[in-house]
Every structure is written in C-alpha cells, then in structure tokens.
Amino acid sequence: MTTEPRSPDATDRPSSSPSPSRIGDAGRSDAELLDYYRSVLRRHARVIVAVPLIVSVVALGLSLSRQRSYAAHAAFLVSEPSSASSTLGSLTSIASQLGVPALGAIAQGSASFGPQFYGDLLNSNALVHAIVMTRFDAGSPGEFGGNPFTGTLVEYLDGNGKTQSDREIDAMKRFGKKALAVAVDRPTGVVRFEVKTKNRLLSALVARRMLDLINDFNLRRRQTQAGAERDFSARRATAARDTLRNAEAELAEFRTTNIDFSRSPRLATRETELQRRVSMAQQIYTTVAQRYESANIEAVRNTPLITVLDAPEGLVESLPRHSVGIAAGALVAALVLTCLGALFVERLRADRAPQS
16 A cells, blocks of 8 residues: 655745744844844834934934033142241241240141142132132123023022021032042142033132132131241240340359459359350340241231142133034934834734734
C-alpha cells in the first residue's frame, strides 16, 4: 500500500519573517531584529520626526524667552603699607624686650590675614548679610541690561520665610550659591570674584559694594590695632620718661657729690654705669615715642588698603543662554524617547494581537 505524498499545508510552511507577536527578541537573529526595528520606525516615521522637532522648537523658544544674566567681575590685592609693616615688626621686638607678649600677638595676628582669609571673608555671613541688606538703585540698567530694580537683595532674591530674619537667611543662602563666585590665586595673592544677577547695573553695584566692605574691614582692623598700639605706647612712653628722668637725676646727683673722681677707678666705673643707664633709657624713650606718633597717625589714617585690579564697573559680562545647545539637547532626548515609545507601542500591539 502506497501513500501519496501530502501537499504541504499552510501550517507546515516555514514563515519567511517571524512575527513579533510569536517570537521574542531573545529568539531572533541580529538581522531579524534590525529589520523589525526598521519596520517599526518606518510605520511611526511622522511621529518620530514631528515630536522631536516640536520639542526642540519649544525648548529653543523657552530658552530665548529667559532673561539674560550679567556677571560683574572684580579683582583686588591686599597690601599693608610699609609704615604699618615696619611698625608691627618693631612692635613685636619692643613687646618681647619689655615683657609684654600680648602686643606682639596682635602684630603676629595681623600677618596671618592672607589672600585665603579675604576669600573666606567674601563668603562670610557678616559680609553677605550686609550685602543683602544694602539698598541698591538699579533703575536704569542701560540698553539690554535687564529689568530695572530698586531695593535690597532680600527683595530681589525673593527670600522665603515666616519672619524677616528667615527671609534674610534664605536670601543669603541664595546669594552665596547662585550669585557669588570667589577664586583665590595664592601664588600672586590676587582675590577674584564675580556677581551674577539679571540686571547689568545691579551686578556692578553689588560687586562695588563688596569691595567697599572689604576696604572698610581693613580700615577698621588697622585703626583698631593702631589704637591699641597707641594706648600701649602712651603708657610705655610715660614709664620710659620716668625711668629716663630717674636715671638722669641719679647721674646728676653723683656728679654733684663727686666733682673729681678721675683718681678713683671705682667712682669712674660708677659714673660710666650711670651714664650707660641714661643712654639706654634715652634710646627706649625715643623708640617708644616714635612708635606712639606712628600709631597715632595710623589710628586716624583712612587711605584704602586694597588695590583694585579689575573694577566691576567695566567688567560686566553678558552671559550666554546656550539656546542652541539646549535646543539640540532637547532634540536628541526627544528623538530617543520617541523611538523608544514607538517600540513600546508596537510591543503592546503585538502582545494584544489574537493568537492563531
């Protein structure tokens, strides 16, 4: 009994292209997966092209509509005057000789105020609080210089809080994180900083105010130290003058009672000793008196102690908004997300298709 060959049925025929609903990604070859992805992208080509373009245009429009920021740059160098340096150096020497180490500590402490100290001072709570509480008048920012503003930085930064103190603290935090940047060049001793706001004139005014506060701090520090030195020198000058008068009186009395002491080596030695005491007392009194006069001048000196290398008024930079980069980034991100979304939609459709 022979059996006739059975004609192949449709169910026995191998499928030329595997259906995505029947075979998972793990069972496909690279070529099949590539063909599958291409077919999906072709079916959703309009959405894949339109959505990223729309997102990119919207991102570009939003970026261009943002208000531009302006950064005011400033740099300064702190230097003590030569007279103050010499005064402090000699003050340390005199204090050690006279057994008063406290005044020497003042001189040594002043030498520790290096560039890093002033960099930290710019970020200190005291200085930042003085900045945010200062009232600025930037009502005329100039052409393309931002919206006019008049008021304190607490109002400008819109500090949040239930009380005025809370609003001030919040404004200080925002100013330190978003508006202020400080850099210290230790080899050269130059301190640089920049202030960023949405108003060109306001940025320059805030930077100038910071320079003024740094200079005021230096002036007060110098005047306070000079005042302490003046008071000390005044007391030491009085004591040195009394010592000198006593030494001179003792020498005069010795010469009065000993008119001719050339034949007595002991009296000659005594006269030489008294003369040496007078000379030493005169030197000490002269030195202390000079220090007193120098400290008296420094206590009322109001000349600036910082050298402004870059004035903020001429260095207000218009910061770029990076609109093209933002639009390009949005385009790429939207394109990737749209392609992934198309593949996800196709997978859902394949999973929901009726099984044969």
